[in-house]
Amino acid sequence: MNVVLRADVDGVGKKGDMLQVADGFARNYLIPKGRAIKATPGVQAQAAAMRRSAAAREAREREQAQGVASKLVPMVIRIPAKAGAEGRLFGSVSSADIAEAVGDQSDAVLDRRSLQIEEPIRTVGEHAVGVKLAGGVEFVLNVEVVKG
Incomplete structure (x- = not known):
């Protein structure tokens, strides 16, 4: 049939x-x-x-996602967090925190679910976070957690 x-x-x-x-x-x-x-x-x-x-x-979704990716790939997203003397955070930086920081530091909007982070960031320094957008567009977002 x-x-x-x-x-x-x-x-x-x-x-x-x-x-x-x-x-x-x-x-x-x-x-x-x-x-x-x-x-x-x-x-x-x-x-x-x-x-x-x-x-x-x-x-259309793929084109929009590629535009967002081209804006965010060269950027380093800086997130201030309280940390101890050894660089270990008091708490952690989650995917929601990263998505909020991206919105604050650029005109791009990311959903926290598009960020591929296995576990929250718990140390100061640079971290690579995978991002998977609609249309199969994937890229790596550079996130720097600084003492603040």
């Missing part, structure tokens, strides 16, 4: 894809759960329009 997916389905396809699936899979799983609809000429045209709009949206 030919169906058009209304949502991403793991191992099957992405939203807007038109594909051939087993009749039982379509009737018993995809269609009742609202994840697909039977492909008719009208539905196929709608699916093509959805794919075009999704591709355009992804291209």
